[in-house]
Amino acid sequence: MAATHAYEVTVEWTGNLGEGTRxxxxxxxxxxxxxxxxxxxxxxxxxxxxxxxERWNPEELLLSALAQCHMLWYLHLCSVRGVVVTAYEDHATATMTMDAAGGGGAFTEAVLRPEVTVADESTAETARALHAEVPGLCFIARSVNFPVRHEPVVRTGAA
Incomplete structure (x- = not known):
């Protein structure tokens, strides 16, 4: 039997300015x-x-979930493949396209741009290659219906 994991959040509207949604x-x-x-x-x-x-919006939260999931799986893969990562930062972007009628829209692409520093030059190629394995493992990336591209940069040296 496959394992399942349940998640629960509460979203509480705090924006009633006295007239509700008049x-x-x-x-x-x-x-x-x-x-x-x-x-x-x-x-x-x-x-x-x-x-x-000044507040997070759902679109940013979706993009951050993609970037976080990629990072967490990537760090795991590095740890089990002998790649010592000393720093990781992602400058992710996403594009949402509105319907012609203006009533809705959808994400059409996300691009993750992780900048990774590894301790040993001899592991840099493995570090680059591991990014390609993450999409098959990342729960969030596997759940979205738009492409998630990766443009990683791998450096060597101390963080």
Missing amino acids: DHRAFSRAHEVLAGAKPPIAASADPAFRGDE
Whole structure:
């Protein structure tokens, strides 16, 4: 039997400005994402959709989930293949395209740009190659219906 894992979050709208959702300009898109005893994530809509630019939006959270999942699987693969990673930073981007009618949209691509530093020059090629193995393992990447590209950079030396 396959193992299953369940996840639970609470999304709590905090944007009632006194009139509820009387019209689309009468309320804030502010909300919090909660999970157990973890600190809340202050969230909103993208500023393009009347959201607060100082809060996380769902689109950023989806992209960050892709980047985090890639990093975690990549670090695992490196650890079991003898590649010592001393630093990792990803500058990920994603593109969302709105429907012609303007009522909805969808992600059309994400690009992960991990910059990895490895301790030993002799493992640099393995470090580069391991990025190609991650998409088959990353739970998030396997769950999305748009391409997730990778443009890794591998350096050697101390972090």
